[in-house]
Amino acid sequence: MAATGRMDKAYNNLQFLNSREARTLRILAEYLEPQTRFRHYNINDTVVFFGSARSLPPEQAQEELQRAERLGDEGSLVQARRQLALSRYYDDARVLARTLTEWSKSLQQPMRRFIVCSGGGPGIMEAANRGASEASGISIGLGISLPMEASHNPYITRELGFEFHYFFMRKFWFVYLAKALVVFPGGFGTLDELFELLTLIQTGKTGKRMPIVLYGEEYWREVIDFDALVRWGTISAADLELFHISSDPREALEHLQTELTRLYLDGSRPAEL
16 A cells, blocks of 8 residues: 555555566566567667676786795696686677677768677676777677576676566567577577577578677687587588688677678668567
8 A cells, every 4th residue: 555545556566576477477577568678779680799797807816826836735726727718708799899890880871780798797798898898889788687697797888788587588679689699608598599599590590691600719729619400410410501610800890790790781681680
């Protein structure tokens, strides 16, 4: 009951809105509220960056290694060396996001095109938003509420930072506006997002072609044996053409420019999801 003595309307009843019975309303809100913001800022096309939240900036990784060396703990040294090896991908994601944003801003298009979008958190996600910011571009962060991870890094454009409760609604917004995907080394979450996108493209459920770059050939060749999937007959040889493997920001940018131009700038716009 409201302080005036009147009964609360249902849409003002927070106890109800947070109840099990109102789950459908909460799901719908995670569709409509982002849609409203994207329309307001005229955002229709994104390039999504996925990758590990554990990837540190190189300077921070170097500091962690020096600290571990002073402590002399072998376990800490092993971990610090792994972090330093992974940190090179932070810099590459930052460079790729910056140069992609610079290219996008140079396009003579009426809409904001090919906006960098990340999962909003630290690591590779932070690097992507940071690179876009360094090019004076806007960028999106589709965060998720997790108990052990920050959902927003400081480089996301303030008006375009989101925090989702439902993973599937967050994934929907990753896919719906995406025109390309760049996947850096990552763990379970990154692999989940990659394979869901590959499945949607393979089965034609997106209704659009989407260039996918797997960044870091050394990592991807070791972690996933795509050729073995072909040998076992669980995918076709043609499915290997759904993605492009790169280990250089300049080469990755050139591939994205070529494919995005072919698919979305030269001629008719493909069907949406």
